[in-house]
Structures are given as C-alpha cells and as structure tokens.
Amino acid sequence: MEPDFRIPLGDWVAVGLDWLITTLDGFFTAVRHVFVNAYDGLDWLLNAPPFWAVILVFAAIAWWASSWKLGIGTVVGFTVIAAVDQWDNAMHSMALVVIATVVAVVISIPLGIWAASSNRASGVIKPILDFMQTMPAMVYLIPALLMFRVGVVPGIIATIIFAMAPGVRFTELGIRGVDKEVVEAGHAFGSSPARILRQIQLPLARPTIMAGVNQVIMLSLSMVVIAGMVGAPGLGGEIVASLSRIDAGLGFEAGISVVILAIFLDRVTASLGSDKTAAVLQAA
Amino acid sequence: MYESTQQEAPKETQPAPPGGPDIALRVSHVYKAFGKRPAEVVKRLKSGKSRAEVATLGTAAVIDASFEVNRGEIFVVMGLSGSGKSTLIRTLNGLWAPTEGSVVVGETDISKISDKELRKVRQRKISMVFQHFALMPHRTVLENAAYALEVQGVAKADRLARAEKVLSLVGLEDWGAKFPSELSGGMQQRVGLARALCAETDILLMDEAFSALDPLIRREMQEQLVVLQSELDKTIIFITHDLNEAMFLGDRIAVMRDGEIVQIGTPDEILTSPANDYVAQFVQDVDRTRVLTAGGVMEPPLAVVNLSGGPRNALRTMRDLQVSAAFVVDRRRMFHGVVRDRDVMALVEKHGSDLASAVRNGIEPVTPDTALNDLFGRAVESPIPLPVVDDAGRLVGALPRVTLLAALGNVPSTTGEFPVVEAATAPLPEQLVTAALAKTEGDA
Structure with missing residues (x-):
C-alpha cells in the first residue's frame, strides 16, 4: 500500500543539480579540460610506443618493486592481453585507473590526516564516506554525465568518488595507530605538529596508508566496466559491448585482461608498502 | 593537602x-x-x-x-x-x-x-625519558639520539657528532648504526636516555x-x-x-x-x-x-684510644672495657687504624712509648652514606666492628654485626651495650693486663 504522502526528494535533487550545473558551468568545463588533457597525455604515452617496449617497462617496475618472478609474470600476463587483441583497450583503462587513483590519493590522504587529528572532523567525514561507498556506483554516473558530458571524464570522476573512501579510512587508521608514546616523545622534545606528522606519524603509518592506496587502485579497476557505460574508452566499453551482443568470447577476453591488470597493479603497490622498497624510497 | x-x-x-x-x-x-x-x-x-x-x-x-x-x-x-x-x-x-x-x-x-x-x-x-622507550623505529640509534638536537635546528654533522659522544657516555658507542629493534630493552632505554641527555x-x-x-x-x-x-x-x-x-x-x-x-x-x-x-x-x-646507610644505623664507637695517649693508656682503656681491640684516633679524631691488646701489651712490656708502631691499618673504614647492602660482606670478613669515617677522615661511628641485623629487623639498633669487639678473639685476662701495667709502672 502506498503511503498518502510523498517526499519529492528526486525533484529537489534534480533542481539542485540543474542550478549547480548552470552556475558552475565554467568550473566544470575547466575540470573537464584538465582531466581530458591528463588522460589523453597518459593514454598517448602508453599507446604510442610498441607494445613490447611498454611490457618491458612494466616488467622492470615489477622487478624493482617486488621480485624477478613478478617481472616474468608481468611479461607473460601482458603478452596474453596483447595476444587476445585487447592491448589498446587495456592501456586506455590503465590510463583511466592511474589518473583516477592519483587524484583520489591526493584528496584522500590529507582528508585522512585531518580526520586523524580531530575527532570532530572524523565524525563528519565518516558518514560521508559511508554514503559515498554504499551508494550504487552507477548513480554517480548520472550527475557526472550532466556535468562533464559523455566521454572519459564522467568515468574518471565517478571512479574517484567511489574509490576514495579506503584511502581516507586507512590513512586515519594508520595515523591513529602510531605508538602514542613516540608521538608524545616528539612533543616532549619540542617538535612542531607539522614536524611530528612528517617525521613520525606518516613514516610509521606508511604500511597502512599504502594498503589504503592499494585498495583505492583495486576499487578504481572495478569501476572500469561501469565507466565504459558512459563512453569511456577501454576494456569497460568492450565488456558493455559484449554484453549487448551476448558475445561470451569477447567478454571473457576483455574480462581476463581486467584480471591481469588488477593482479599487476595489486602486487606492485602492495610491495611498495613493504620495508625493502621503503628503504630505497627513503634513501632517494 | x-x-x-x-x-x-x-x-x-x-x-x-x-x-x-x-x-x-x-x-x-x-x-x-x-x-x-x-x-x-x-x-x-x-x-x-x-x-x-x-x-x-x-x-x-x-x-x-x-x-x-x-x-x-x-x-x-x-x-x-x-x-x-x-x-x-x-x-x-x-x-x-x-x-x-x-x-x-x-x-x-x-x-x-x-x-x-x-x-x-x-x-x-626539560627533556623526557619514556617507559616504553618511545624510539623512532625507522631511524638508527644515532639518529634517535640526535633527535632533540635536530628539533633544535643543529646542523646534521654537528648533531651526529654530539650524539655519538652521548652514546659512548651510556656505553653504546658501537651501536649507532643499528636500528632500535636490533637492541635489547636495556640498550633501547639507554638510547632513550642518550636522546634526553643530548638535548643538554x-x-x-x-x-x-x-x-x-x-x-x-x-x-x-x-x-x-x-x-x-x-x-x-x-x-x-x-x-x-x-x-x-x-x-x-x-x-x-x-x-x-x-x-x-x-x-x-x-x-x-x-x-x-x-x-x-x-x-x-x-x-x-x-x-x-x-x-638504610651506615651513617643512619651506626653506633657511637666505644673502644677508642688516643694515638698521643701512648700504649699504657690504650691498654688500660681496653682492659676497663673488656675488649681485645680498639680504634685509634688522633687529637682531631682522625682515624688511624686498630690496635690489638696483645700487640699493645707486648709494646708495654718492651717499654715502648709510641702507640703508632702497634697500629694495624688493615681495616678499610666505610663512609656514612654507604648502603647496608654493601656492608654485609665486609662485616662478615672483619673480626671487629667496621669503623665509619666521614669525608674529612674523622671517626664518627662503628658498625658491629649485630647492629646490621637489628637494622634489618627494624628494632632500635643503638643499645650502647655492645662491646666494640666481638667474640672472634677473647680479650686478654684482666689480671694479666693489670700485672703487666704494674710491672712497667715507671714508664707512664
């Protein structure tokens, strides 16, 4: 039975959104240009060289960050992607994931630091994160489409919003988990809060923060398919196409390529949180 | 309050x-x-x-x-x-x-x-040392020790050199390049102490x-x-x-x-x-x-003889107190050592007049601020009470073993009854001493 009252929530949102789009049109256009240019640049960098050269670079990164085994696995995996004729799409998706991750991390780590430093901030940020993470991801696509038009940008924006939450959460968790006495020691010797953050809290929270970054990347990859629905080029578009044509073979080829990308990105970023690479990064 | x-x-x-x-x-x-x-x-x-x-x-x-x-x-x-x-x-x-x-x-x-x-x-x-050390695990021992100086803005070479000196002060000169996790708890706390000392x-x-x-x-x-x-x-x-x-x-x-x-x-x-x-x-x-310290529980020394009083006086004092030995002091009450009744009697019988030749200084005096803990071993070894001597070298008290025991049991320890010499050697028989004194009457 329908209740005899109706909250016109949808109308309010639509009106609000309309107002936002007309007033902030210039802003959205500017954002769109920035993202389009960044994406095009990275996409060109990944697609212009011959595929084997890019594979070698990926393998070298994997070897440096982790082990020669991951290096070899990388060569095999990406060769499979190229062999099933998904190379261009995979590189489009890679560019999208990298851009979205970088932006998400740049926003989420400072937010996490802020949340860790103030209970009030944490109390405000937490429910917003819950909202962002549980709202079905496709819902973001609609306003993103209206603001940024069809193409790669709404996909990137929706990905950022969806993937940002673990970055904030893990950063807050990591900083709050730093040994209280060590932080107290910093204060006791007269360090400023900024110095304590830089020299004690962030270095000690780094493994947790890197686990958060890893989660951001994984969530970004999971958004690749959804981004394909709004016209972002890449594996997502291919999967959407195979769904509409009920083409199981094409779907599997694109799907396995997503899996290979995911494994590569996961292993490389996970090992960036380990001590071995930490020593290298610190020395640099 | x-x-x-x-x-x-x-x-x-x-x-x-x-x-x-x-x-x-x-x-x-x-x-x-x-x-x-x-x-x-x-x-x-x-x-x-x-x-x-x-x-x-x-x-x-x-x-x-x-x-x-x-x-x-x-x-x-x-x-x-x-x-x-x-x-x-x-x-x-x-x-x-x-x-x-x-x-x-x-x-x-x-x-x-x-x-x-x-x-x-x-x-x-004002600097601080923490219960669980609170060292920075991602920095070496030397960098940890230098942390306070780093915060003060001391240049790197200078602060590391100073931290090295302080590390050697706490006995960790060879450990600067290690990380805190490689050290035992005691050593980590030395680093904590070094860090605080380094702040000067x-x-x-x-x-x-x-x-x-x-x-x-x-x-x-x-x-x-x-x-x-x-x-x-x-x-x-x-x-x-x-x-x-x-x-x-x-x-x-x-x-x-x-x-x-x-x-x-x-x-x-x-x-x-x-x-x-x-x-x-x-x-x-x-x-x-x-x-508790020696100074806190010691007794007034009873058997004390004066160096300038000569051997006959010393022997008489020991006979009257029924002791086999006595502490020797000079006019300013500076501690010189111990004399035994047998040695003094031999000296008297030889008509000697300088008590100093009979003084044994084998007994090392203790200072008033020595903890009792450090005295038990010495008290066991020593046949006579331990002399307590102040910084200037003056005899201020004596510590018989029974006093040490009394202090442990929290019973009033100064009874005044204790002969200064315990049973290790019995004093010479009184008649013997009196006879010897009488025989050498002319020396006095």
Whole structure:
C-alpha cells in the first residue's frame, strides 16, 4: 500500500543539480579540460610506443618493486592481453585507473590526516564516506554525465568518488595507530605538529596508508566496466559491448585482461608498502 | 593537602648561588581533571568534596600538588598505577596543561605561555625519558639520539657528532648504526636516555623509565643513572611505582595516592617516620638494606684510644672495657687504624712509648652514606666492628654485626651495650693486663 504522502526528494535533487550545473558551468568545463588533457597525455604515452617496449617497462617496475618472478609474470600476463587483441583497450583503462587513483590519493590522504587529528572532523567525514561507498556506483554516473558530458571524464570522476573512501579510512587508521608514546616523545622534545606528522606519524603509518592506496587502485579497476557505460574508452566499453551482443568470447577476453591488470597493479603497490622498497624510497 | 616531613625549607636555609635561584622547578597547587567538565571538578574538590564524590563529572588525576625540586636533585614521585603520577609528570613539561595551578620551570610559568614558547622550553630546559622507550623505529640509534638536537635546528654533522659522544657516555658507542629493534630493552632505554641527555637540558623527566626492564638490567640502569647524575649534575624527576627504586634513587620522595601527594621526604624519613598508615604499609616491604646507610644505623664507637695517649693508656682503656681491640684516633679524631691488646701489651712490656708502631691499618673504614647492602660482606670478613669515617677522615661511628641485623629487623639498633669487639678473639685476662701495667709502672 502506498503511503498518502510523498517526499519529492528526486525533484529537489534534480533542481539542485540543474542550478549547480548552470552556475558552475565554467568550473566544470575547466575540470573537464584538465582531466581530458591528463588522460589523453597518459593514454598517448602508453599507446604510442610498441607494445613490447611498454611490457618491458612494466616488467622492470615489477622487478624493482617486488621480485624477478613478478617481472616474468608481468611479461607473460601482458603478452596474453596483447595476444587476445585487447592491448589498446587495456592501456586506455590503465590510463583511466592511474589518473583516477592519483587524484583520489591526493584528496584522500590529507582528508585522512585531518580526520586523524580531530575527532570532530572524523565524525563528519565518516558518514560521508559511508554514503559515498554504499551508494550504487552507477548513480554517480548520472550527475557526472550532466556535468562533464559523455566521454572519459564522467568515468574518471565517478571512479574517484567511489574509490576514495579506503584511502581516507586507512590513512586515519594508520595515523591513529602510531605508538602514542613516540608521538608524545616528539612533543616532549619540542617538535612542531607539522614536524611530528612528517617525521613520525606518516613514516610509521606508511604500511597502512599504502594498503589504503592499494585498495583505492583495486576499487578504481572495478569501476572500469561501469565507466565504459558512459563512453569511456577501454576494456569497460568492450565488456558493455559484449554484453549487448551476448558475445561470451569477447567478454571473457576483455574480462581476463581486467584480471591481469588488477593482479599487476595489486602486487606492485602492495610491495611498495613493504620495508625493502621503503628503504630505497627513503634513501632517494 | 599533604604533610611534609622535610625539616628545612631549602629556599631559606641555602643562599641562592650566583647562577640564579636554587629551585629548578616549582609546582604550586596543580590540579588536573579529565572528563566533560574539568573546571567544575576542581571547583568542587576545592570546596571539600572527595575524589569519589566528583567522579560523575570527571576524573581528578592530580589534586592540589605542590612541591619544589632543587637544582641537581633526584626527586622521585612514587605511587601505584592510577595514583596520578604519570599525569603529574606530564604537566611538568606541558604535555598536559594543568586544569588549575602553575608549573614554573626555571623562571618561566609554562601554563601561561604560547605553544611556540612552550616548544622552546621543551627544547632547551626539560627533556623526557619514556617507559616504553618511545624510539623512532625507522631511524638508527644515532639518529634517535640526535633527535632533540635536530628539533633544535643543529646542523646534521654537528648533531651526529654530539650524539655519538652521548652514546659512548651510556656505553653504546658501537651501536649507532643499528636500528632500535636490533637492541635489547636495556640498550633501547639507554638510547632513550642518550636522546634526553643530548638535548643538554637541565631537567630530565623520567616516566617509569626502568619499569619495563628485567630486574638485573634495571639495577644496572639505576646505578648508571646515579653515576651519570653525579657527573652531569642534572635535575631529575623520576616517576616509579617501585618503592625500592624510589628509595635507591631519590634524594627526596613524594608519595602519591589517589591523585594527592601524601608525603614528601628523604628516603630515611619516609622509612622511619611515615606520614600515615598508607605510607607505612607501603614501606613495609621495602628492601631496607638498599635504603638504610651506615651513617643512619651506626653506633657511637666505644673502644677508642688516643694515638698521643701512648700504649699504657690504650691498654688500660681496653682492659676497663673488656675488649681485645680498639680504634685509634688522633687529637682531631682522625682515624688511624686498630690496635690489638696483645700487640699493645707486648709494646708495654718492651717499654715502648709510641702507640703508632702497634697500629694495624688493615681495616678499610666505610663512609656514612654507604648502603647496608654493601656492608654485609665486609662485616662478615672483619673480626671487629667496621669503623665509619666521614669525608674529612674523622671517626664518627662503628658498625658491629649485630647492629646490621637489628637494622634489618627494624628494632632500635643503638643499645650502647655492645662491646666494640666481638667474640672472634677473647680479650686478654684482666689480671694479666693489670700485672703487666704494674710491672712497667715507671714508664707512664
């Protein structure tokens, strides 16, 4: 039975959104240009060289960050992607994931630091994160489409919003988990809060923060398919196409390529949180 | 709020040295409350309410604490967990701001200054050693030790060189390149100590600094701290729940209970005249041998002969006291050694007149501040009581074994009855001595 009252929530949102789009049109256009240019640049960098050269670079990164085994696995995996004729799409998706991750991390780590430093901030940020993470991801696509038009940008924006939450959460968790006495020691010797953050809290929270970054990347990859629905080029578009044509073979080829990308990105970023690479990064 | 057993107020009895006043740190009526309405908690406490009565408004961690710490002193704050001692020490360098009251470090009232000035005070005046060491695990031992200097803005080469020196002071000269996790607990705390010493502050706060260490290591660290303190002349405020530690380290001890300081006094005062039942119960289990000193339990020396009195006088004294040996002093009461009745009698029979030729100086005198702990071995080996001699070399007392035992049992130890010489050798028979004296009558 329908209740005899109706909250016109949808109308309010639509009106609000309309107002936002007309007033902030210039802003959205500017954002769109920035993202389009960044994406095009990275996409060109990944697609212009011959595929084997890019594979070698990926393998070298994997070897440096982790082990020669991951290096070899990388060569095999990406060769499979190229062999099933998904190379261009995979590189489009890679560019999208990298851009979205970088932006998400740049926003989420400072937010996490802020949340860790103030209970009030944490109390405000937490429910917003819950909202962002549980709202079905496709819902973001609609306003993103209206603001940024069809193409790669709404996909990137929706990905950022969806993937940002673990970055904030893990950063807050990591900083709050730093040994209280060590932080107290910093204060006791007269360090400023900024110095304590830089020299004690962030270095000690780094493994947790890197686990958060890893989660951001994984969530970004999971958004690749959804981004394909709004016209972002890449594996997502291919999967959407195979769904509409009920083409199981094409779907599997694109799907396995997503899996290979995911494994590569996961292993490389996970090992960036380990001590071995930490020593290298610190020395640099 | 507390009873002080300290007799003299150092401020009045000691003139201030030219460098400035003699007080390193002054705490006046400090309250610290946690919870939703700390100010209200303090207000009610002041109007006479008890800690339990205000518990619904907040927790009163420190209640009306007042004390002064003299320059160069080890001041121990002792209490069980939850007594507020850790909160109290954190108000001393402003890690916690007191809810009410003032903390004056040197000349500065740190409850009245800005954050930036407070950081300066922490850099230059007051450093801290932590219970669980609080070292930075991602930095080497040397970098940890140099941390305070880094914060002060000392150039890298300079601060590392200085940190290296301090590390060798605490016995870690070869460990600078290691990471803290590669060191044992005791060594890590030495790094913690080195870091605090490196800051070159006058005041050192030590929060249960040795509590996390094994008993043997803890003892070693306590002894090392005492040595370092006497070399570097730091003012140390030491927090502990271990009464033995408090008694061993403290020049003065403040006993805390439920947020209040219940007694401030020297270890001897706390032990011998506890302010209330709580303190009395507390000190029941203390290892008295580490607290009580030779000076505190010694007896007046009875069998004392004068060097210039000659052998006949000495022999007569020993005969009258029925002892087989006596301490020898000169006119200024300087200690010279021990004479035995047999030797003196032989001297008398040979008509010798210089007592000095019979003096044996095999017995090493002890100083009044030696702990009883260090005396048992010597007392067992020595056939006669141990002579106690002050810094100038004057004989001030004697320690028979029975006195040591009496001190352990907390029975009044000065009976005055003890012959200065114990049963190891029986004194010469009285008639023999009298006869010898009579035979040589003409020598006197």
